[in-house]
Amino acid sequence: MKEIRWHARAGQGAKTASQLYATARLHEGQSVQAFPEYGPERRGAPLRAYTRIDDKPIRRHDAIMHPDVVVVLEPSLLHEVDVTEGLAPDGIVLLNADTAPASLAGLDVRCVPAARIAGDSKFVNLVLVGALAAVLHDPVDAVADAAIELLGGKVAHDEIRTAVEKGYACLS
Amino acid sequence: MATEARILTGGQAVAEAMRQIDPDVVPMYPITPQTPIIQGFATFVAQGRAHGELVDVESEHSAMSAAIGAALAGARTITATSSQGLALMAEVVYIAASMRAPVVMAVGNRALSGPINIHCDHSDSMLVRDSGAIQLFAENAQEAYDLMLIAPRLAEHPDVLLPVLICQDGFTITHSAEPVVLLEDDVAREFVGEYRIPNSLLDVRYPTTQGPFAMPDYYFELRHQQLAAMQAALPVFEQMASEFYALSGRRYHSVEPYALDGADHAIVCLGSTGGTVKDVVDELRAEGEAVGLLELRSFRPLPRHDVRTALDSIRTVSVLDRADSPGGAPPLFAELAAALHGTEVDLRSFVYGLGGRDLHPEQIRAVFTEDSGAYIGLRGAPCPA
Structure with a gap:
């Protein structure tokens, strides 16, 4: 089983990212679960979302305490939230930043300047979902297809695919 | 027979079941964590993919009151609630059961206040434990969808005629996205069938009085009939679950x-x-x-x-x-x-x-x-x- 925790501010698309990645893995034949953690619902508040992936049906419904990967969409959260809390011993931190801060020294941190890559599109979440596919050695097409399936009704398909592929290229 | 698995939350899955059932009347009042259910169904109505009459009421007490009237008038009726909403409508849930109104209600289980809280426990369901309403509990989003489709058949069976609550854990299921396999729309609709009740209020050929006063001479017997209906619900559920299994390959037992x-x-x-x-x-x-x-x-x-x-x-x-x-x-x-x-x-x-x-x-x-x-x-x- 792979367990992923997403850190973002409410409104940045972490819940969408958690479901989108799950959708991609479902289409690849795996069992999945995606759920946000609900606290006070206000834009900008720190938020966590989770994705669980397994080869066999997922039946458990407890929270994820020891994620294998932590994805940080919003680097300013590093000063507010312990994003590495409970991280599995060989866990990976996937961070929207140019370089890893000293506070994460000693950990396996993979940096993607997702905000810069996303540029005007603002699809930081899609860039990081693409990067996550690279980190977990998943096919990028499945993720891009899932992103288009979930968001394609509102956003140009090319724009979605480009954001995912740029994130993937960054770490593959 | 079935569609491919999709990622749906328990709330979305139940809204899909409601779209397929396409109830005649849905009195609704929002409350976390069931809101995605009525919001999802209202979206289907706005898109023209469901056709029920949405009734925006001013409280859950009114939601269940409207549901009783609609169900007894001859309309298939569904509503949804959680926590304080179920507490506020508790009085009327008893009346729905006593009037033998086959209302179906989705419940996103949430702790009762206080202190005020939005997350799951079963205190809301337990508050209406003795109301005479049937309560089935789903383990996951798939089960919530499946039980929601079985619910009208169970509620409307002539030996039962009781409200049916389909309970799913608030947030843990209502807001958790999981693979869910839906029945094809026509298969689901055929399984649920037409709404029929024995004594419709609007049947002017056979006028009936419903919900009258019952003094010590009859109250006990009427309450006892609810007990008999509850007992009948067990074999009826097994029968409906067996029919559902033939369509879906998913078998439920009480x-x-x-x-x-x-x-x-x-x-x-x-x-x-x-x-x-x-x-x-x-x-x-x-x-x-x-x-x-x-x-x-x-x-x-x-x-x-x-x-x-x-x-x-x-x-x-x-x-x-x-x-x-x-x-x-x-x-x-x-x-x-x-x-x-x-x-x-x-x-x-x-x-x-x-x-x-x-x-x-x-x-x-x-x-x-x-x-x-x-x-x-x-x-x-x-x-x-």
Whole structure:
């Protein structure tokens, strides 16, 4: 089983990212679960979302305490939230930043300047979902297809695919 | 027969079931965490994919009142609520049952205030335990969808004619996205069929009086008829579940044993916790421990005979309640004590998860290995027994 925790501010698309990645893995034949953690619902508040992936049906419904990967969409959260809390011993931190801060020294941190890559599109979440596919050695097409399936009704398909592929290229 | 699995939350899955059932009337009042259900259905109506009459009411009390009127007038009626909403409508849930109104209601289980809280426990369901409404509990989003499709058939069966509540754990299921396989729309619609009740209020050829006064000369008998309807609900549910199995390949029972054969120690629980317990049972079985699970799909009616048959030869039965009863026995434990009265079973009571507190596999393991306190996950010392 792979367990992923997403850190973002409410409104940045972490819940969408958690479901989108799950959708991609479902289409690849795996069992999945995606759920946000609900606290006070206000834009900008720190938020966590989770994705669980397994080869066999997922039946458990407890929270994820020891994620294998932590994805940080919003680097300013590093000063507010312990994003590495409970991280599995060989866990990976996937961070929207140019370089890893000293506070994460000693950990396996993979940096993607997702905000810069996303540029005007603002699809930081899609860039990081693409990067996550690279980190977990998943096919990028499945993720891009899932992103288009979930968001394609509102956003140009090319724009979605480009954001995912740029994130993937960054770490593959 | 079925579509491909999609990622849906429990709330979305139930909204899809409602779209397929396409009820005539949906009185609605929003409350977290059931809001995605009525919001999802309202979206389907706005898109022209469902055709029910949405009635925006001013409270849950009015939602159930409107539902009773609609259902008895001859319209298939569905609503949804949670927590304080169910508390506010509790008075009218009793009336729905006594008037034998086959209203279907989705419940996103949430702790009752106070303190105010939005997360899951079963205190809201337990508040209407004795209302005369049927209560079925889903373990996951797929089950919530499936039971929602079975619900109208059960509610409207002439031997039953009672409100049916389809309960799913708030947030844990209502907001958790999982693979869900839907029936094809036409298959679902054919399974649910047309709405028929014996004495429609709008049938002017056979005028009836409904909801009259009943003094000591009749009240007892009328209440007793509800009891008979509840008892009839068990075989009717099995029959409907069997028909549903033929369409879906997914089989439901009012009580569902898991690895109970040869078990020395079994857990009994309701709702999403059952899935987590199954994982722990598999781990402990692999280590040679004789443990199992009895999941109650139906809490009302409580399948007392089947519970007793499943558990009466098991040494230890641990009941996990996601509700308490200050000054009394936790509600599920009390049911099990009644069902197992006169057996040698060592029956134990545990309360967990109040107000949405998580239950981890290690804590379930501790129940099986007899290393758990009676209040699982409670910080500080419990009060003296």
